Amino acid sequence: MHLRNILPPNIYDVIDRAGISTERQIILLSIWDIKKYTNLNLDDILLLKNIVTENVCPTITTGKEELKKFNCNKAGVLTGCTGIDNLLAGGFRRGTLTEVFGESASGKTQLGLQLTLNNWAKGCVYICTEDLFPTKRFEEMKISLPQFDPRIDYGKNIFVEHITEAIDLLSCLRVRLPKLLEHHKLALIVIDSIAAPFRCESNNYVKRAEDLREVAILLTSMAQKFDLAILCINQVTASFEDSNSVLPALGLAWSNMVTTRLMLKKTLNVLDGKSLANISNQQIADHHKTYIRELHVMFAPHLSNMMAQFIVTACGIQDIPK
Template identity: 40%
Template structure:
């Protein structure tokens, strides 16, 4: 059992020579990408017939859904590559998160204004570029702004200070700013167009390990009247589905910044946008100002990490846990 070779990619040796060449040329080996892509999308990538696409989907299915049982120990290696994490280069917060931000599903980061949400996002935009052995994905970042201009000045302040403790050669981050792709989105329609059309084109030409949407709330709180709540729910599900598909197909992390609202029933501060969006989120993280001189970072819910919290501060060099 332990010697079986398991992978996220199809075994091209099982294909005939022509189809193997087409797959290699198109770079379509990832099982999730094959299974989640429409036939029309696959035909755009390579010279595939309908029979070719059916064969590729069957092969991807058999690779992902094995016919035999696996042991509990084997699942660790089987899913290790699919559940990578992005370090924040902060030991305290990394420990709380089980290593960092997960690369699967949607991670929601919510909190009040001034709590440090954008600071954390900028830090992740840098650390996702770290080598994998140092907690990164050796990949770039897509940073989508919906409220304010991208904080270029703050990014330039942070870049010379990473990696912290010089855990690897800083020269590897010399062009980090060139691997952060920024887009400013004014409305929901533009966001859908970005996620469904422009972003897939970017992903074919650049290795991206993280999408940051700062913030999801800005668009869905301002673009709708009280009479349009049904349409808003549909649009939220569409955006959530697109983000989940991008994460699963490309094995990348998705971080969505959210605003907060006060609950009159529980007297608690809750993430905005209600149950529709809450049900689309995989991991919930909260940052809050606990008192004039202190802040708290909380894991509210996660599929594989216990709830917990730690203090943190915002320094010249970014977020640091206490």
């Protein structure tokens, strides 16, 4: 940009004769310095500064606005539960890091399994850090797929890894997982759970924070480079401020790296007899009571703080029957 193209000719001629030839000089020089060099009046100097600053000032956008635009036209990774997919504005967002936390039996692993099974054809990675991969439960849910075909191997595009130590998780994320993603087009990575490898007797919290930060950076980089949705299931810890509430584990070192945070709750509300009549005995399976679960949006740049309800049956996560 040349000053001649943006300034009134009479002002440009004056500053040019005074040796003021760059936007930087006009911005940094005080009003009184410009007056001394050019003898322009105050109104002309203010006009000069305003024109230059408006033309050289970069467009200001916030991180939240950029995240809203990021992948806004790409389809999310769906769970198959209409209520949850609607809550998440089309499923789990690609290119970002999503955390789901909740107490025991709230349905965290069920959600991870359902998300994996619903996207088996697109390819998924399921990293287990607490227990072995729940193969039996996976097979139960597989049979209940809307278009289940016994001739199809639903596990052929699902890659399972068992990890118990933080150093092994980092090794997987640094080396093995990127190599896998270079050769296979995948849609989803699930880590169940992110907290387990970092539970240890060591009091080196600085090292743990550094490792957590690296884990989050590696996951986010892969999500953006390979257009993935990443779900990290997290455990909970008691809140010192409120004995009746819980907080996600791993503290601020992890929380500050998460894009979307969701909370799962198992309520005390049970489906009534009329609603249960719409679910077969096979679906209810071993559940003597079918509790209603809730998925709450705690924070997300593209979502409102709302909630969706669902139930867990032998078929997996389902919308509440009407």
